Amino acid sequence: MQEYRIHARRIDEHGSLAVAKEAEVALDTDLSGRRDAMNPVELLLSALAACMLKGIERVTPMLDFRIDGAEIQLEATRQDAPPKLTHIRYEIVVDSAETDQRLNLLHRNILKYGTISNTLSGAVDLSGSLRRRN
Incomplete structure (x- = not known):
């Protein structure tokens, strides 16, 4: 069986960040939404x-x-x-x-x-x- 791992953390009230291997993805966790990150x-x-x-x-x-x-x-x-x-x-x-x-x-x-x-x-x-x- 394969296993996958990511680590995500809150940056502030406007967004978060997910990391897997050497890749990072900005997360839209702002209640008002963000245009520069995916929800x-x-x-x-x-x-x-x-x-x-x-x-x-x-x-x-x-x-x-x-x-x-x-x-x-x-x-x-x-x-x-x-x-x-x-x-x-x-x-x-x-x-x-x-x-x-x-x-x-x-x-x-x-x-x-x-x-x-x-x-x-x-x-x-x-x-x-x-x-x-x-």
Whole structure:
């Protein structure tokens, strides 16, 4: 089993800092919000995007899949009481000349082997698509 660790600390009433390995991420923990840092939901969505992009990097060599680029758009719906996310929608857009069948295979593999996508899909409605850039 793999284990992961981060350390987070409050800087002041406007923000906090998370550290993992040699990387630092400013956290928006200000009750009024900050434009220069991600809030907890944005960080969660970023983790999902990173998981999907890493999945692309993992499976493309195994599938001998040709890809020139990828982008992911994510949106989440939050309810107030109790506060939780109820739905996450994503769109993966790839630059690739692969067939539609191969794109579907890539999409299935991204979801099947993603630690964050598997974790979140067990807790919240996760839906989306993968398409070729026009």
